[in-house]
């Protein structure tokens with residue numbers, strides 16, 4: 020019999036397919052991965068420690084930089100945590116605008132995530148260009164409303180920075196007209212593609228039980244067949260008033276993750292339709308009058324206690340844990356980053372696959388290193 | 394909270410996972426070819442369109458920026474009197490998350506007392522994260538967000554910008570963001586008038602306007618100093 024020898028292979032930290040500075044230590048036998056250990060921390064920016072010496076509102080722009088693809092979702096989670104801690108009410112209109120932004124974020128994230136995953140499979144740039152095209156349009160909307168494309172810093176405690184400008188809704192409606200065409204085309208382009216099927220079907224299966232034991236969340240968990248979505252489970256903001264379905268996968272492989280993301284974009288589209296319809300009738304301003312001035316925001320001193328605010332960010336459960344000692348800076352600030360936790364079962368998913376599949380499986384998790392390392 | 398009847402859970406359709414080779418590829422290529430053809434005939438210039446050319450030949454062609462767009466902070470001064478709106482109240486310095494704003498308060502040379510004007514103001518553009526909190530917190534509307542984004546320099550210290558380079562006339566900002574300035578204009582100018590009365594001599598006048606505008610009387614007692 021041929022004697023083979025195990026080999027340790029370092030992939031990254033500087034590698035185009037690791038989505039940032041991230042290292043994988045793979046033990047391989049020929050082409051087969053026997054063991055795999057993710058190593059992170061190269062992008063550590065001391066986010067939590069900085070937050071503990073910053074006032075509450077100063078942390079808001081820092082949360083943009085966690086998952087820089089979805090700054091609106093990050094703002095949302097952090098604002099929810101502080102509002103819970105300080106007992107601040109949010110007017111209905113502000114809530115609807117928040118949901119609008121969160122769902123636009125989900126569409127842009129999934130469009131780009133699928134594009135990047137296809138990049139990893141070798142479909143270099145074409146699917147990504149489709150996703151990026153729609154993402155651009157959504158970023159234009161963000162810029163119009165918040166002043167920045169990616170680092171939005173749009174949410175304030177008790178509401179949002181400013182109401183939507185008058186030209187926002189017409190442009191959003193234009194985007195909404197184009198989105199179904201995009202979804203259909205994207206699906207036609209990819210769904211039945213033989214190469215995609217060959218690279219993704221039954222690759223990187225994450226069984227239900229394993230996913231749950233690693234506390235994986237988001238599209239990853241739903242692709243494994245567990246219909247857990249915080250928008251339903253927690254019913255935060257105005258989600259209980261909105262109709263949407265939860266797509267789940269049957270097998271839990273890379274292909275299911277791709278399909279779940281496609282389906283979630285369509286569900287987000289449904290939510291957006293309802294939000295746009297109801298937006299003109301919403302009551303209350305864009306911010307709670309008690310918190311409307313920057314003076315109130317910056318001198319916020321929540322009573323001693325702790326609070327955990329979480330949202331269903333496009334990548335999974337994004338949670339912010341805050342402990343207040345009654346001063347103007349949090350005593351403890353902790354981020355539960357979905358990218359980080361979804362990355363932990365990588366070794367389990369990759370075992371037995373080839374090195375080329377590792378790249379695809381990593382791409383299907385949809386990680387952003389800014390959030391993994393914080 | 395009630396979540397009943399608001400939606401169901403469904404399993405995504407996997408479709409045929411074994412296909413005759415080339416079928417799916419063909420469908421996908423059809424999409425790509427359609428877009429390729431559209432790239433020669435159509436222009437993607439409104440959000441409802443999903444195909445066509447959307448490349449912009451920067452820097453010859455430029456897309457319009459949103460009014461809310463913000464990049465780096467600038468300081469404002471009054472066009473006519475050359476007086477700066479900033480009173481060095483230190484609010485922006487305090488709120489700036491990465492702490493890149495530095496300033497010194499002006500002192501009356503005769504009495505040594507602090508007056509509502511700023512003698513030095515520096516912002517480290519290289520570390521500014523364009524959050525806009527400084528512009529939001531300023532009670533005198535003296536610091537605003539600029540839309541200039543072509544700021545590259547070939548030396549690092551060129552991004553440490555001092556008062557002379559930060560200063561812009563109000564008319565510049567008014568053109569940039571008419572609605573934003575319209576909301577705060579009256580209050581800001583009223584506060585400025587009150588502050589000018591307390592600034593002797595050249596203090597508070599934008600460096601680039603020195604010599605072009607009359608200064609306040611040097612030694613007059615505070616209550617007699619008027620705007621010029």
Ligand code: SF4
Pocket residue numbers: 478479480481482483484485486530531532533534535536
């Ligand atoms: S720019 Fe505004 S906030 Fe900053 S010191 Fe001057 S007046 Fe105060």
Ligand code: SF4
Pocket residue numbers: 465466488489490491492493494516520521522523524525526527528
């Ligand atoms: S925009 Fe933000 S980071 Fe930049 S100077 Fe103002 S407060 Fe500081």
